[in-house]
Amino acid sequence: MTSGSVAVDIGASSGRVILGHLVDGRLALTETHRFETPLVRDPATGLQSWDLVRIEAEIRAGISAAERLGPVESVGIDTWGVDYVLLDAAENPVGPAVSYRDHRTDGVMERMVERLSAGDIYRRTGIQFMPFNTIYQLAATAETHPEWLARAHRFAMIPDYLHFRLCGVLANEYTNATTTQIFNVSTDNWDSELLAAAGVRRPLMSRPVEAGTTLGEFVSAASGRAIKVIAPATHDTGSAVAATPLMSADEAFISSGTWSLMGFESRVPFLDEQARALNFSNEGGAERRFRVLKNIMGLWLIQRVRAELGSPSHADLVASAASSRPFAAIIDPADQRFLNPDSMIEAIRAACIETEQEPPADAATLARCVFDSLALSYRRVKEEIEALRGQSLRRVRIVGGGCHNELLDQLCADACGVPVTAGPVETTALGNLAVQLMALGRIASLDEARAIVLESFPPRQFLPREAVPDEIWHRFCSLAKK
Numbered sequence: 001m002t003s004g005s006v007a008v009d010i011g012a013s014s015g016r017v018i019l020g021h022l023v024d025g026r027l028a029l030t031e032t033h034r035f036e037t038p039l040v041r042d043p044a045t046g047l048q049s050w051d052l053v054r055i056e057a058e059i060r061a062g063i064s065a066a067e068r069l070g071p072v073e074s075v076g077i078d079t080w081g082v083d084y085v086l087l088d089a090a091e092n093p094v095g096p097a098v099s100y101r102d103h104r105t106d107g108v109m110e111r112m113v114e115r116l117s118a119g120d121i122y123r124r125t126g127i128q129f130m131p132f133n134t135i136y137q138l139a140a141t142a143e144t145h146p147e148w149l150a151r152a153h154r155f156a157m158i159p160d161y162l163h164f165r166l167c168g169v170l171a172n173e174y175t176n177a178t179t180t181q182i183f184n185v186s187t188d189n190w191d192s193e194l195l196a197a198a199g200v201r202r203p204l205m206s207r208p209v210e211a212g213t214t215l216g217e218f219v220s221a222a223s224g225r226a227i228k229v230i231a232p233a234t235h236d237t238g239s240a241v242a243a244t245p246l247m248s249a250d251e252a253f254i255s256s257g258t259w260s261l262m263g264f265e266s267r268v269p270f271l272d273e274q275a276r277a278l279n280f281s282n283e284g285g286a287e288r289r290f291r292v293l294k295n296i297m298g299l300w301l302i303q304r305v306r307a308e309l310g311s312p313s314h315a316d317l318v319a320s321a322a323s324s325r326p327f328a329a330i331i332d333p334a335d336q337r338f339l340n341p342d343s344m345i346e347a348i349r350a351a352c353i354e355t356e357q358e359p360p361a362d363a364a365t366l367a368r369c370v371f372d373s374l375a376l377s378y379r380r381v382k383e384e385i386e387a388l389r390g391q392s393l394r395r396v397r398i399v400g401g402g403c404h405n406e407l408l409d410q411l412c413a414d415a416c417g418v419p420v421t422a423g424p425v426e427t428t429a430l431g432n433l434a435v436q437l438m439a440l441g442r443i444a445s446l447d448e449a450r451a452i453v454l455e456s457f458p459p460r461q462f463l464p465r466e467a468v469p470d471e472i473w474h475r476f477c478s479l480a481k482k
């Protein structure tokens with residue numbers, strides 16, 4: 001049996017361990033383990049945090065399960081961006097791994113931007129302003145728990161830390177480093193002034209390593225074998241776009257999961273005033289390709305609504321939304337009130353009441369409101385991309401778990417007025433594997449990896465059917481201005 005590689009893809013609601021094999025020019029995947037990644041309250045501080053002890057145990061269980069299916073040559077981990085852990089002199093975590101959804105950052109970005117100037121931060125980093133960026137999380141820590149920073153010897157993003165736990169080598173990986181808004185895109189290293197502004201001593205950081213770096217070896221307790229630990233694009237969106245079969249410059253991607261990350265790929269960052277005004281991010285990718293993108297609130301909205309409704313089946317929710325009246329009520333998903341409200345249903349209803357719309361009252365109308373509003377957001381970002389590049393987009397490629405939602409795929413095609421392709425679902429794991437296989441010399445380049453992905457997982461196509469009525473589009477645009 002040929003040996004395989006293991007992609008560990010951890011998202012903000014679930015984690016997956018996936019064994020991949022490259023056979024005859026095709027990638028085949030087997031999921032060996034899946035687990036929840038709920039937010040937990042840190043008992044000492046009450047901060048909403050990630051349970052890294054449990055996540056590490058699940059990863060080990062998943063690797064062992066993969067080994068039971070055959071030899072494993074390498075493993076790599078990706079997670080969401082921006083979150084980190086501080087490590088003390090003995091390389092143990094200092095304080096909890098706080099989630100970016102915790103409210104500790106409320107107001108921090110506004111204060112820092114006033115002090116440092118938004119233009120300056122953007123010119124240095126090229127990263128969109130989001131209240132939970134690492135820089136603001138660190139500044140919040142400096143304000144509320146300065147003793148954590150004082151005790152810290154090293155800074156690790158979540159996948160850096162998990163890789164360290166497997167192989168004992170601690171490195172900061174490039175793609176995820178760029179999500180912090182502390183990485184200087186021109187000097188290609190951490191930005192000393194921004195670190196200082198966030199209250200972080202420079203020696204905590206090490207110069208980031210490229211995606212595709214072999215970090216060390218994990219000696220499996222189950223088999224006694226040594227498995228190479230290879231850093232993929234450790235930022236999940238970096239891995240997702242690495243395997244998105246973008247075929248030409250006029251295609252955009254939407255990496256659809258808890259967030260909808262919508263953008264395009266570019267060899268050069270967009271750092272000018274227009275990019276800043278539109279708040280685009282230039283996130284670093286594998287092969288040093290930039291993802292010029294924006295965060296759209298995404299399926300988080302429906303995940304929270306669903307949980308509050310007592311977890312009805314997702315398929316039933318989508319089906320009931322499909323037969324519900326289009327655009328009966330719409331919200332602006334970019335409104336920060338939806339980032340982590342006590343009740344998502346109440347937040348949606350309140351936004352509708354404030355804008356003089358009939359608030360959605362049941363599962364079907366709530367879901368319809370969310371999907372219509374996301375589709376309108378996709379159109380808004382499409383138009384912003386076109387303005388930024390002075391060029392029309394001709395296709396949108398939706399990848400990730402969210403592309404299962406065929407209603408949303410169709411609504412996206414309708415709102416954007418261009419063909420949409422949907423798939424693959426496991427793009428993040430595929431991109432993670434692709435970068436490992438490049439490091440192992442099995443795949444030559446990202447272009448080759450994408451051709452393999454397209455061959456192995458042909459996407460579905462959705463053509464635009466019904467255009468969004470002008471009145472609805474104007475209503476949506478006016479919501480954003482309120």
Ligand code: LFR
Pocket residue numbers: 011012079080081082083100235236237257258259261295
């Ligand atoms: C998606 C993602 C986004 C990032 C957000 C927070 O999972 O990684 O790219 O902006 O989570 O880290």
